[in-house]
Amino acid sequence: MTTPSLDTARAVLEELVGAGMRHLVVAPGSRSAPLAYAAAAAHAAGALEVHVRVDERGAAFTALGIARATGRPAGVVTTSGTAVGNLLPAVMEADHGEVPLVVLSADRPPELRGTGANQTTRQPGIFGEHVRAAVDLLPENDDVPARLAAPLAALAGRGPGGPRPAGPVQLNVALREPLHPAPEDGAALAGRARRLAARTATAPDPGPRAVAAGPVAAPSPAAGQARSVVVAGDGAGPAAARFAEACGLPLFAEPSSNARSGPQAVGAYRLLLEAPLGRRIERVLLAGRPTLSRPVAALLARADVATAAVQPGPVAWYDPGRRRERVLGSWAEAAAFTGRGAPGWAAAWREAGAAADGAVARLLAAEPPGRPTGPAVAAALWEACRQDGSVLVAGSSNPVRDLDLAARPGPASPLVVANRGLAGIDGTVATAAGVALGAGRPVRALVGDLTFLHDASSLLLGAGEREPDLQVLVLNDGGGGIFATLEHGALGEQQEYRDVVERFFGTPHEARLDALCAGYGVPHRRVGSLPELAAALAGPVRGRSVLEVRVDRRELRALHARIRAAVAAPAH
Numbered sequence: 001m002t003t004p005s006l007d008t009a010r011a012v013l014e015e016l017v018g019a020g021m022r023h024l025v026v027a028p029g030s031r032s033a034p035l036a037y038a039a040a041a042a043h044a045a046g047a048l049e050v051h052v053r054v055d056e057r058g059a060a061f062t063a064l065g066i067a068r069a070t071g072r073p074a075g076v077v078t079t080s081g082t083a084v085g086n087l088l089p090a091v092m093e094a095d096h097g098e099v100p101l102v103v104l105s106a107d108r109p110p111e112l113r114g115t116g117a118n119q120t121t122r123q124p125g126i127f128g129e130h131v132r133a134a135v136d137l138l139p140e141n142d143d144v145p146a147r148l149a150a151p152l153a154a155l156a157g158r159g160p161g162g163p164r165p166a167g168p169v170q171l172n173v174a175l176r177e178p179l180h181p182a183p184e185d186g187a188a189l190a191g192r193a194r195r196l197a198a199r200t201a202t203a204p205d206p207g208p209r210a211v212a213a214g215p216v217a218a219p220s221p222a223a224g225q226a227r228s229v230v231v232a233g234d235g236a237g238p239a240a241a242r243f244a245e246a247c248g249l250p251l252f253a254e255p256s257s258n259a260r261s262g263p264q265a266v267g268a269y270r271l272l273l274e275a276p277l278g279r280r281i282e283r284v285l286l287a288g289r290p291t292l293s294r295p296v297a298a299l300l301a302r303a304d305v306a307t308a309a310v311q312p313g314p315v316a317w318y319d320p321g322r323r324r325e326r327v328l329g330s331w332a333e334a335a336a337f338t339g340r341g342a343p344g345w346a347a348a349w350r351e352a353g354a355a356a357d358g359a360v361a362r363l364l365a366a367e368p369p370g371r372p373t374g375p376a377v378a379a380a381l382w383e384a385c386r387q388d389g390s391v392l393v394a395g396s397s398n399p400v401r402d403l404d405l406a407a408r409p410g411p412a413s414p415l416v417v418a419n420r421g422l423a424g425i426d427g428t429v430a431t432a433a434g435v436a437l438g439a440g441r442p443v444r445a446l447v448g449d450l451t452f453l454h455d456a457s458s459l460l461l462g463a464g465e466r467e468p469d470l471q472v473l474v475l476n477d478g479g480g481g482i483f484a485t486l487e488h489g490a491l492g493e494q495q496e497y498r499d500v501v502e503r504f505f506g507t508p509h510e511a512r513l514d515a516l517c518a519g520y521g522v523p524h525r526r527v528g529s530l531p532e533l534a535a536a537l538a539g540p541v542r543g544r545s546v547l548e549v550r551v552d553r554r555e556l557r558a559l560h561a562r563i564r565a566a567v568a569a570p571a572h
Contacts, residue, residue: 002185004139005175009034010189011144012137012173013042014196016102019152021073023049023438024104025063027056029079031119032106033179036077038189045193047200051437052465053430056083058458060090060101061427065434067099068417069391073155074438075102081119084126089426094168095130097421098235098316100155101168103127109139109174123172132159134170157313165316227345228283228338230264231296232257234420236288241265243287243310243331248341250349254292255382255394255403256418264346265409266353268360270295271567277352281305285338286325289317291420292404300325310334317421357408359566364406369529372549373559374475376530378402381446381473384537385414390471391439393432394418395447396425397482398556399475403446405563425451429472430458433544436468442541443469449476452546453511459520459544471541474513477553479506484556493557506553517546524548 002010013024013035024039026032042048053059060076067074078084084105094101107113108120124136132154141147148171153159157166181189232240232253240259244251252269253260272278273295281299286309290296300307301324309325310333328334364376382403385392392414394400400418407413417435419428429452432445452474461467475481483489483505492501502508517524523545527533536547 002181002188003034003178005034005177005179006037006181006185006189008137008139008144008173008175009038010041010192012104012148012171013038013048014192015145015148015152016073016075017042017047017196017200019073019155021048021075021102022070023051023063023066023072024075024077025051025053025059025066025434026077027053027059027079027083029083029106030179031108031175032077032079032104034175035104035106035173037181038193039077041186041189041193042196045190045197047193047197049466052462053458054460054462055457056086057089057427058430058455060087060103061093061430061455061458062434062437064090064094064099064101064419064427065393065417065431065436066438067094067101067434068097068431069435069438073100073102074434075104077104078106079119080105080107080123081121084121084123088127088130089424091127091130091168091170093419093421093424093427095421096317097419098165098167099421100166102155103131103168103170105170105172107136107172107174109176127168127170130168131170132164132167134172136172136174138174139176163313165314167316223336224339225342226282226339227280227342228285229281229349230285230287230338231290231300232259233286233288233290234418239331240287243285243334247335247338248346249285249338250341250346250353252296253409254288254290255392255400255407256416256420257288258413258416259287260407260409261411261413262409263350266349267408268356268405268567269353270404271356271360271564272349272352273299275352275568277348283307283338285310285334289315289420291423292401306337308334308337356567359569360406360563361408363563363566369531371555372527372530372533372551374398374402374477374481374551374556375406375563377473377475377533377549377551378446379406379408380530380533380537381444382407382414385444386410386412388442388540390414390442390444390541391435392416393428393435393443393445395428395445395451396420396423397448397451397480398485399446399448399451401482402475425454427455427458428452429455432472433458433468433470436470437466441469442471444471444473444537444541446473446475448481449474449478449509449511449513450480450507452513453509453516456516456520459517459522461520461544467543469541470544471547472545473547473549475551476513476548477551477556478510479508479553481551481553481556484553485560489557513546513548522546526550
């Protein structure tokens with residue numbers, strides 16, 4: 001017989017494993033010790049794979065990456081106090097990104113709350129509306145399955161009102177001392193864990209959520225013809241590509257849509273939307289969530305364009321009634337809305353897209369050999385992932401936009417994962433590591449230097465922890481390059497604002513990434529040219545490593561102006 005706190009911890013983990021959770025990330029702490037001991041027993045029995053991380057924020061993003069890669073719930077365990085607050089960024093991303101993240105926050109029992117007891121704060125409800133459900137599991141709540149029924153249903157996208165978006169839940173577990181097992185408790189914990197492993201050994205695997213796709217219906221013969229296009233935003237899935245092909249429509253697919261493949265996909269589409277061809281668009285079907293492009297946002301807002309969104313189920317990224325698109329519940333309805341492509345419509349876009357892609361590729365190839373650019377690096381990484389089957393994790397800010405600009409569609413595209421729920425730069429290294437651990441596949445991550453520095457602590461790996469196969473490619477421009485492409489960049493060219501823009505938006509630094517990686521024991525290699533990069537990407541991804549490519553932030557605005565000019569002539 002084990003202690004009450006161990007019984008509670010074991011019961012909670014049993015319910016979560018029964019609900020499909022197979023990975024748990026644990027951050028060390030005293031109040032959460034019963035959960036750690038129960039997790040260790042489940043790990044030893046093969047019922048659960050447990051990962052240990054010293055930083056709670058990194059632990060949460062690691063669990064987020066695992067959940068994204070597997071489609072299953074993944075959990076994170078923390079002790080009480082500020083440790084719980086460090087989970088908020090990942091919880092917010094999971095909320096808007098519809099990721100089944102389980103927060104197991106250990107807490108003090110009721111008699112210690114509000115007394116000034118060490119590491120005690122108001123944890124129940126701390127995440128507010130960013131979780132689908134929250135439960136305060138007190139020591140007196142001895143019926144753990146009944147208490148967890150509603151949160152686990154919410155985790156899976158079920159509720160009393162019908163289907164709802166999947167997303168994070170908080171299980172706040174109050175634990176009384178003793179928090180450690182007695183010597184005789186080990187056998188009982190191990191026995192229960194072995195029985196749990198036997199029960200779950202044959203549970204079906206739902207597969208990667210990022211590549212899930214529903215059935216696609218082509219328009220009926222009675223459907224009309226129109227100058228329609230399909231915009232595939234984050235998470236649209238391969239169904240969007242199949243729909244565009246079935247209907248003969250141009251496809252504008254963001255990298256993390258996982259629809260950027262097939263004969264209808266247009267590469268540098270955002271450069272063509274202001275050209276005469278773009279102004280002829282009559283209808284837009286939206287699949288997934290568009291997050292990257294101002295030209296796409298402008299297209300969706302055009303008064304002369306009819307818009308609709310295909311959403312077979314509820315989504316979390318906007319409130320009903322807050323967007324203008326008409327919501328369609330099936331691909332059959334979508335086909336009735338778009339109709340078939342007008343004669344020559346898709347061919348015109350294919351021709352324009354090929355010309356734009358060629359113009360971009362020629363311009364990037366003409367850059368000085370010793371001065372790589374972000375789009376050229378992104379294109380090289382895209383092709384490397386396409387060739388060897390590694391997953392591509394795209395960092396926010398410029399990297400994912402470089403991919404959107406320069407990644408050329410083909411018969412197949414690599415699996416792309418990105419935190420586009422809120423598009424923050426935090427936790428990207430940890431997310432990529434989680435994707436590698438969850439998918440069991442090599443991962444290459446494309447990030448900026450500030451993104452890397454923001455999450456460098458996630459390079460830390462304890463002795464004995466399973467090492468992800470993760471290669472992080474850092475575009476190091478010594479600051480925040482994306483602002484050069486926005487209005488701030490134009491202001492920065494004026495003497496009056498040059499220093500202000502550089503200090504507050506450029507945020508220059510002189511951090512040495514090689515020394516930082518050496519401190520964490522992670523191999524680092526600086527790449528000075530595109531041929532060097534091709535050689536570095538040719539090898540397999542084994543363990544953790546960092547490739548650093550220096551790019552010039554001062555030339556970024558001029559580079560994008562040259563790209564637009566190179567595409568403008570053939571586009572018109």
